[in-house]
Amino acid sequence: MAYFLGIDIGTSSTKSLLLRENGDVIAIGQQAYDFETPHSGWAEQDPETWWDAAKMTIQQILHSSGIDSSEIKGIGFSGQMHGPVFLDQAGRSIRPAIIWADQRSAEECREIYDRVGQTGLYNTVCNPVDSGFMAATLLWIKRHEPETYKQIATVLLPKDYVKLRLTGEMVTDPSDAGGTSLYDVRKLEWSSTLLEQLNLSQDIFPTVCQSSEIIGAVSADAALETGLPAGTPVVNGGNDQTMGALASGAIQEGPVMLVIGTGGTLFTTIDSVVVDRALRMHTYPHCVPGKWHLLGAILAGGLTLKWFRNILNTSEPYSYDEMTRKAAAIPPGSEGAIFLPYLAGERTPHMDSFARGVMFGLTVRHTQGHLVRAIMEGVVFAMRDCLELFKELRVCPDKILAGGGGALSPLWRQIQADILGLPLVTVDTPEKSATGAAMIAAIGTRCFHSFEEACRTTVTFGEELQPISDHILRYEEYYQFYRTLYPTLKQGFLGVSHLEK
Known part of the structure; x- marks a missing residue:
């Protein structure tokens, strides 16, 4: 029987999973970790943390499954997107990786839009640039850590660093390259035009191979560290979204x-x-x-319910089951309570880091159940914005x-x-x-x-x-009103951000 190992390098943990050739999941290993915040709005992780977690979870699944490691016929990868790992000429990490959640490069984002323009990004990489994306982060490093920038020989994405440690190969895939905002997703190549406009060398970016391509094999050194047989084929993989889509x-x-x-x-x-x-x-x-x-x-999706549960002043922990039980007793539309779930700013469709969460339309009749349901509805209204x-x-x-x-x-x-x-x-x-x-x-x-x-x-x-027809009609009215709130409040969001300073 053949088995296949999947390794997912996440933001809060690494997971390894063993899949049998008949499609059955046999074992799952997980190792949690956190990211560092040296300053407000920063988010960094030591790439060695991912490698250590990958080794530990591989050992977990080998132990729990009881299989011989020689039965693993291939290894694939998934990983968090956007953030660069900085390597020197010897392939060593020269500083902590700056991950997708990092917000330090807002000024560099503005600089990119000033230099290139929205139309320029549309024509070159087809995607926006945001803080935490490789494009803006590299400009930040170049400006604020010039000595670090001079040492950079290669930049990789998180999963690709672990592949490097496993195989010795520096390779990425189109799905992860696309998330850097430096890759032309039409031509499927690094955008020489944008790199030239941003004065970034194309030499520091890795080769791009298809997600399903074998890019190397477990090295002798990695075999000693992981317990996997040397020579086991390693397949390129993709970002966590496209790997999740495949499994869906x-x-x-x-x-x-x-x-x-x-x-x-x-x-x-x-x-x-x-x-x-x-x-x-x-x-x-x-x-x-x-x-x-x-x-x-x-x-902010499930984060909104977690936030609300944490601020409730109750003597006993307030369970999600209890929250949703109360919300289920409230009619669709939460009797006029409408929630904007912008607790961490917002991406689609507003691309606004200054956006703030709002509970709109409150009256004395609203209860905890109303607010919980309004939060759940507000998150889905935000997803409806994406669908539109x-x-x-x-x-x-x-x-x-x-x-x-x-x-x-x-x-x-x-x-x-x-x-x-x-x-x-x-x-x-x-x-x-x-x-x-x-x-x-x-x-x-x-x-x-x-x-x-x-x-x-x-x-x-x-x-x-199936959707409930009466609910569709009711929610349509609420959604159309929901859509008016962000434009009405946009300047207010910016104003309160200045007050926060």
């Missing part, structure tokens, strides 16, 4: 993958490059060759594939179906990004002969949920 069966046009975790994402596969001229969302290459995907992202952008681009999904913590709540699932007006199916595949990484390993080593075969064998779905 989102490899064809039609469905939209909605994941509410800490934040929230809306992902749909497209067969040709479709780009929003206003750069309110992202267009990235898919892990499936010849396909791309649209990605809308909000910064898809429709503007003539991409019209026909059903929702739901994942993340937001798919665990029956109430929240129904709210998603009702506000988006689409049938909803839960994806039961566990640890989707790590599963996708294992699937891509099986595809790359030809255990599965197509992406479709991999999905048929591995992906599992729950029961389909």
Whole structure:
């Protein structure tokens, strides 16, 4: 029996997963960690933390599964996006990685838009630039740490650093390269035009190979550190969104993958490059060759409920089950309480780091249940904003594939179906990004002969949920009003940010 190892390098933990060739998940290992915040708004991680966590989780699954490591026929990767790892000529990390959550490079983002313009980004890389993205971070390093910048020989993405430690190869894939805002997703190459405009050397960027390509093998040194056999094939992999999409069966046009975790994402596969001229969302290459995907992202999804639970003044911990039980007794629309979930600023569609959370329309009749339901609805209204952008681009999904913590709540699932007006199916595949990484390993080593075969064998779905027609009509009224609030409050958000200083 053949087995395949998927390794997902996340922001809060690394997960390794063992997949049997029949699609069964055999073992999962996890090692948690945090990121450092040396200054307010900064977010850094030591790349060695990822490598140590990968080694530990590999040992966990070898121990728990009881298999012989020689039965592992391929290894694939998934990882957090955007943030660069800085390597010297010898391939050593020269400072902590600056990850996607970092906000220090707002000035460099403005500089890029001043130099290149929105139209220039549309024509070169097809994507916006934000703090924490490699493009802006490199300019920050160049300006504020010039001695560090002079030492940089190569920049990698997080998963690619762990692949380097495993194989000795410096390679990335199109999906992760797209998230740097330096990669031309139309031509599938580093954008020489933008790099020249930003005065960045193309020599520091790695080779880009397809996600399903074998890029190397476990080295003798890595074999000693991990317990994996030297020579085991290593398949390139992709960013956590596209690996999660693979494990959700989102490899064809039609469905939209909605994941509410800490934040929230809306992902749909497209067969040709479709780009929003206003750069309110992202267009990235898919892990499936010849396909791309649209990605809308909000910064506070499940985070909003966690925040609200933490501020409640109760003698006993307030469980999510109790919160949703109270919310379920409240009618759709929360009797006029409307929540803007911008607790951490917002990306799609506003791209506004100054945006703030708002609970609008409160009266004395509103209870905890009203506020919980309004928060759940507000998160999905924000996801509806992403869906409306898809429709503007003539991409019209026909059903929702739901994942993340937001798919665990029956109430929240129904709210998603009702506000988006689409049938909803839960994806039961566990640890989707790590599963996708294992699937891509099986595809790359030809255990599965197509992406479709991999999905048929591995992906599992729950029961389909239909939107409720009366709720669709009610939520449509509320959504149209919700859309007026951000433009009305935008200047206020900016004003209060100055007061905070």
